[in-house]
Amino acid sequence: KNQVEQSPQSLIILEGKNCTLQCNYTVSPFSNLRWYKQDTGRGPVSLTIMTFSENTKSNGRYTATLDADTKQSSLHITASQLSDSASYICVVRSNYGQNFVFGPGTRLSVLP
Amino acid sequence: DTEVTQTPKHLVMGMTNKKSLKCEQHMGHRAMYWYKQKAKKPPELMFVYSYEKLSINESVPSRFSPECPNSSLLNLHLHALQPEDSALYLCASSHIAGGGPDTQYFGPGTRLTVL
Numbered sequence: 728k729n730q731v732e733q734s735p736q737s738l739i740i741l742e743g744k745n746c747t748l749q750c751n752y753t754v755s756p757f758s759n760l761r762w763y764k765q766d767t768g769r770g771p772v773s774l775t776i777m778t779f780s781e782n783t784k785s786n787g788r789y790t791a792t793l794d795a796d797t798k799q800s801s802l803h804i805t806a807s808q809l810s811d812s813a814s815y816i817c818v819v820r821s822n823y824g825q826n827f828v829f830g831p832g833t834r835l836s837v838l839p
Numbered sequence: 840d841t842e843v844t845q846t847p848k849h850l851v852m853g854m855t856n857k858k859s860l861k862c863e864q865h866m867g868h869r870a871m872y873w874y875k876q877k878a879k880k881p882p883e884l885m886f887v888y889s890y891e892k893l894s895i896n897e898s899v900p901s902r903f904s905p906e907c908p909n910s911s912l913l914n915l916h917l918h919a920l921q922p923e924d925s926a927l928y929l930c931a932s933s934h935i936a937g938g939g940p941d942t943q944y945f946g947p948g949t950r951l952t953v954l
Binding site (some may be wrong): 761763768769770771772773776816818827829830831832834 | 843845879880881882883884927929930931942943944945946947948950
């Protein structure tokens with residue numbers, strides 16, 4: 728069964744600190760993996776998209792990694808800001824049809 | 840323009856009402872999606888349109904009726920909804936309907952409350 732798991736479920740950090748969010752998946756055949764940021768009550772916004780051949784991709788203070796062998800991805804946030812408080816959702820796409828598999832998300836709270 | 844717009848932003852309706860949610864994109868995308876999202880849960884896929892044709896219907900009740908008038912517009916017609924249908928309804932679009940490294944762009948959502 729195609730599944731995406733994320734950890735931790737929630738995370739609280741102080742402003743300026745770094746953090747890493749984890750995503751494990753069993754989706755097959757794998758096409759790509761995306762990380763989205765979703766503010767409460769708003770639509771998800773894409774942060775990064777990674778294909779099978781990519782190991783690391785950065786977008787400002789966000790750096791995503793992908794290990795296609797172990798089917799794991801991480802999202803590292805550097806020098807966190809209050810505006811980083813949101814849910815971060817890992818989505819894995821299969822090569823077949825419209826199969827976007829959503830993870831449950833990690834709720835990040837950045838405190839002053 | 841990488842924007843997906845949705846109207847209205849908020850909607851409150853009774854169980855006997857008929858209303859419609861609207862979604863629009865001008866990125867030339869040929870795949871459009873409706874998702875339902877409950878609080879603290881990931882989005883759940885409802886419908887997928889590919890080249891204006893319904894390609895996926897995830898066993899959604901008939902009180903939800905999608906419509907794709909053209910490649911830029913996607914509507915969701917609502918009729919006789921139940922209180923448990925209250926949720927954030929998200930529209931998304933992407934370039935193509937098959938696999939590939941394209942991104943789904945999401946709209947801001949419509950917050951629906953059914954009384």
